Amino acid sequence: MKALFLLTICTALSALLAFSNRFAHEKQFITKSPDQQFVMEAAEGGMLEVKLGELASQKGVSNEVKSFGKTMVADHTKVNDELKALAQKKQITIPTAIGAKKQQKYDSLAALNGEQFDMLYMNMMIASHEQTIGLFQTESNKGEDAELKKWADSKVPALKHHLEMAKKLFKASPGAAKH
Template sequence: MKAILLLVTCVLLSAVLAFSDRFETDSPDAKFVLAAADGGMLEVKLGELAVKKATAAKCKDFGKSMIKDHTKVNNELKALAGKKQVSIPTQLSTAKQQMYDSLNAQSGEQFDMLYMNMMIASHEETIGLFQSESNEGKDPDFKKWADSKIPALKHHLEMAKALFPQNQKESSVK
């Protein structure tokens, strides 16, 4: 009788734990983690592409910064998500892969302009994502982490905006 009671208790406990894990995975915080990881991977991959294909040295340098900064942030997110048992994707989402592919199809000054445009749009989107988590997230660790990244993201955005007009001037001079 004790063995049956113990078995039933273990089964019920397992069911509760399984449900709570699924609930966490479907939470807004987990959705933030997935979106942040997807965006972070894209930043790194686009940076790698810029290092290879950009014509302007400033675009290449910006790409190097994106690789360095976003790799560090991606690793932090991966560690925090691991502690919270939230899985991080290892491949880009379809939408992000399409962005990568469209940039990869470009060359020359067209590449530089599209890359910098993508960096501006991507950082604006990412800042919004991180601000939403910071303000509305439920998990205090994710909220704090997101909040701590906003100043660097805003700095990246300002850097990208500052570079974009220079690329247009360089194009018109040639």
């Protein structure tokens, strides 16, 4: 029953992520240049990583999840600060808080406890980093601003490292063995 519940949550989050990716992709052509859209999405995603990391360092059951959360806070705070400075230089206004969809993700995780919290957090980190790697690689390959392209490219190795760490923790978690 517990495994079915977690599978249902993971499936729902995957569908939500796919829908939000499609909406964000379509929206960029209406309102902003691809470079501006990248900065906006990267800024909001980075803020969510920090908030989720803070939550994991407080509510995580395993020491590994708590430690991973702290790493996400430290690494993404540094990257967020770099992005803020770069955006300011490029005269791009970035959001100061996460939007409603990302807040829903945060709220859904905050409502959980125990192994369910750890499992969903690590699952979210896998999905989030996969999405973020795609976002940064797209900017690196197709962006128009040379400085943003170079900056995005320089962050991909660390994002890939975070993804691998998240996958290892997810596979090692007690609930993962039940799937």
